[in-house]
């Protein structure tokens with residue numbers, strides 16, 4: 001496979017020249033019809049793998065990343081990857097996802113900005129898609145990942161797992177292609193986005209679209225730093241509050257000011273920090289598109305409802321939620337587990353860290369992975 005060039009900067013200087021690290025690319029030269037009605041004439045999927053596929057391709061595991069995650073789930077920080085893998089504690093020799101035995105595949109999501117085709121990618125004429133990039137659903141994202149599985153020679157995944165938006169894709173795999181998923185782990189994700197989740201997304205979408213530097217979505221020829229980073233930063237601040245719990249914020253930050261001479265409350269400084277980090281690594285159009293993919297998430301759409309859709313799942317399934325998650329509350333995981341044949345009761349990840357616990361509570365998630373693999 002020929003590596004495609006990395007994507008250009010969208011909101012700041014971060015992307016330019018970003019080395020590819022250990023990513024691989026699958027170019028797909030055929031059109032894909034999208035669920036919402038549009039078409040993509042072709043696309044590229046960027047992905048990373050760990051371990052070796054065995055001779056009967058029975059040891060492959062698919063990990064689905066969350067909204068702003070990427071394919072770098074394991075490994076050290078290094079060229080192309082300023083931070084270590086986001087599930088590094090879970091993946092590697094002797095770890096829960098033991099790469100001495102398993103072949104772990106992590107693709108970047110369709111519509112994102114980490115190497116797989118998205119709004120910042122060039123169209124067939126070489127111009128960034130920008131505002132012309134079509135609406136993409138979770139189901140579309142899964143369909144493109146099935147093309148990657150075919151290309152890698154994987155007919156059936158030993159396990160598909162993910163948290164948050166990654167959990168939505170994992171679930172959609174097991175509903176759309178039940179014969180291709182042997183076991184399924186869905187963390188902190190619902191069968192369908194709720195009014196509350198769409199509500200939290202609404203001001204985030206508005207924040208980006210209200211930024212004059214967003215330019216209707218066609219800002220890719222703007223000078224570095226002249227993109228919609230302010231709107232994206234506001235969106236991230238709103239989102240980040242929902243990713244953590246009220247008791248945690250209270251305990252960590254209380255009413256403290258950041259520092260002598262810095263009049264911000266510490267919690268404001270914390271949110272500023274997370275916003276500043278995101279706008280240097282993420283494209284605002286991808287954030288919009290993926291947020292709307294999550295809003296549209298509903299495994300029951302055009303399938304006779306959620307109950308009908310979940311009854312299709314044949315995978316050995318474990319569903320888990322976080323007891324302090326205010327964005328994807330535990331009852332949604334309980335409902336999801338109740339709808340999937342043989343899933344039993346939802347497991348509870350106990351943590352003060354809220355929704356982000358699926359990224360933080362590695363030992364608890366490792367235990368769930370091991371129990372499902374065994």
Ligand SMILES: CC(=O)SCCNC(=O)CCNC(=O)[C@H](O)C(C)(C)COP(=O)(O)OP(=O)(O)OC[C@H]1O[C@@H](n2cnc3c(N)ncnc32)[C@H](O)[C@@H]1OP(=O)(O)O
Pocket residue numbers: 065066067068069070086243258266267269270271273274277353356359360
């Ligand atoms: C699936 C994926 O999402 S993959 C990508 C990984 N995810 C992300 O990057 C999402 C954004 N980050 C996060 O959500 C979290 O950092 C997690 C989940 C990755 C880790 O959570 P935690 O370990 O609890 O980190 P926490 O939320 O405390 O943030 C730590 C950062 O805040 C900074 N910070 C803490 N308090 C303050 C403060 N008062 N003012 C400014 N910065 C602060 C720390 O210095 C640290 O900075 P650094 O990450 O640049 O080193």
Ligand SMILES: N[C@@H](CCO)C(=O)O
Pocket residue numbers: 066067068069163164165243356
């Ligand atoms: N912190 C995670 C939470 C979203 O699920 C992310 O940014 O992807």
